[in-house]
Amino acid sequence: MSTPISNQYVHDLDRQHVFHSWSTQGALNPLVVAGGEGCTLWDYDGKRYLDFSSQLVNTNIGHQHPKVIAAIQEQAASLVTIAPATANLMRGEAAKRILARAPTGFSKVFFTNAGADANENAMRMARLYTGRDKILSAYRSYHGSTGAAIVATGDPRRVPNEYARGHVHFFNPYLYRSEFNAANEEEECARALQHLRRVIECEGPGAIAAILLESIPGTAGILVPPKGYMQGVRKLADEFGILLILDEVMAGFGRTGSWLALEHFDVMPDLIVFAKGVNSGYVPAGGVMISKPICEHFDTNFFPGGLTYSGHPLAMAAIVATLDAMSEEGMVENARDIGAQVLGPGLKKLAERYPMIGEARGVGLFWALEFVSDMQKKTPMPAPVMQEMKAALTARGLLSFVVENRIHVVPPCIVSAAQVNEALAIFDEVFALFAPRFG
Known part of the structure; x- marks a missing residue:
């Protein structure tokens, strides 16, 4: 009888046998992914994630394009x-x-x-x-x-x-x-x-x-x-x-x-x-x-x-x-238009709302939010805080690309305005939790 596939089984299999890049191996707790379509991924329990990392900023056409x-x-x-x-x-x-x-x-x-x-x-x-x-x-x-x-x-x-x-x-x-x-x-x-x-x-x-x-x-x-x-x-x-x-x-x-x-x-x-x-x-x-x-x-x-x-x-x-x-399918034009009309303005509004966002910068669907613990000194937000923020986003179903004191906002080029607004709302919710500590 074969072992039923579950999040736990896949996680344990990975930790027993897979050596990961850029990592201290004993501290890893990788996200389990079972499948995907478009801008969405899901695990074996059916939990769905909106992918605003494009994995390593590479799935420009989204997942599983037919x-x-x-x-x-x-x-x-x-x-x-x-x-x-x-x-x-x-x-x-x-x-x-x-x-x-x-x-x-x-x-x-x-x-x-x-x-x-x-x-x-x-x-x-x-x-x-x-x-x-x-x-x-x-x-x-x-x-x-x-x-x-x-x-x-x-x-x-x-x-x-x-x-x-x-x-x-x-x-x-x-x-x-x-x-x-x-x-x-x-x-x-x-x-x-x-x-x-x-x-x-x-x-x-x-x-x-x-x-x-x-x-x-x-x-x-x-x-x-x-x-x-x-x-x-x-x-x-x-x-x-x-x-x-x-x-x-x-x-x-x-x-x-x-x-x-x-x-x-x-x-x-x-x-x-x-x-x-x-x-x-x-x-x-x-x-x-x-x-x-x-x-x-x-x-x-x-x-x-x-x-x-x-x-x-x-x-x-x-x-x-x-x-x-x-x-x-006009994906390049979509990246241009959604970036200029929805994503870019939305991220800039978040930067205006939260002083801990030192700068929002980018073009098309290639954006970064740079976080600081002191706006005047531009002190980079500590790494543990950024990891807390990433975990909070993931828990709410939003996959983010975090590097040092930045969140890189890089959805697939097929992303819709509705999906961008969904992500912006999750960002807003999570940033509101952290803002009192760094406002």
Whole structure:
């Protein structure tokens, strides 16, 4: 007789046998999930959750989209796997659709398994193309947890993992906690660009292969760059012969209300890294969009890189179906409109109501609420309080994405105005419980 499946059974099975990422294993109490549809998940007891985390900000089309599930099933029935050296229909169709959303001048796609190895290969291409070694990236960034990607990452998780060479960090703009004593966005932009110029000069321009930036830093706090910053970085890169790599892993494919976040800034990079939203993580996939000059370089120069599952047929079928569904169903436009008309204004009202919310910032369906225990000093809300808040939200059926002293509000791109208003009401209820302690 088989064991009945229950929340307790699945929880116990996990704790006995599964080793989790970014965790002290003995302190874990993972949420049990049995199934999902759209913006909703549920457990084996039937408790339902409104997913405003998009898991790890990747299920842009929501859970179990029928067209994508059908495409994966159809591909599995015809060809479940094939080596990357072959020509495969779905691989070509996926690349064609991705490049259709890229800026003019991008020629090919190198497929990887996720965002981290996509960043690894973008940095590899930059070093090989330029003949230089150093990679400049921001302290407020996250680029993945593999060898070079975690060292390119700026947040403290890189410190116990610093085994890769040639990485230098700089401060990107963040007016709320300005490193440059700026009073407004114009000052923050100008001073951040001057800081970057000095880092380039001091590190030796002839030694720097690329500047690696998230178009909008996600895990670091959803830090929308001030007007003119991205164009300024591009000008610095051009001045010193440095490549510009834009990491669109979290911000790309509808999340900000545009196909790619870089569209908000009128900037042309040399390489674009993607993953997550390209197929909502239904089958792991990532990649690098490669501009024409770099493609031409490797027409006559060997590229020393590859992955067994590069362009895996199931992942490619999921990409094709995802991008088609997003286009046919207007998901990018929905993210733009719901963000501008419902979610953004709603979060800003909460920030006005509760002084413990130091700032609400974002674009499209890519928002963060930054919490402080002292509004004047901008003291970050203590981690235990943030975990209490997360638990209170979960208990009320709202899944949140909490990082340090922030709640990142990142629902799927299919979210409705009614679902946003439901979430805003839950946020309001929970924040009211905490406000007397930090008002």
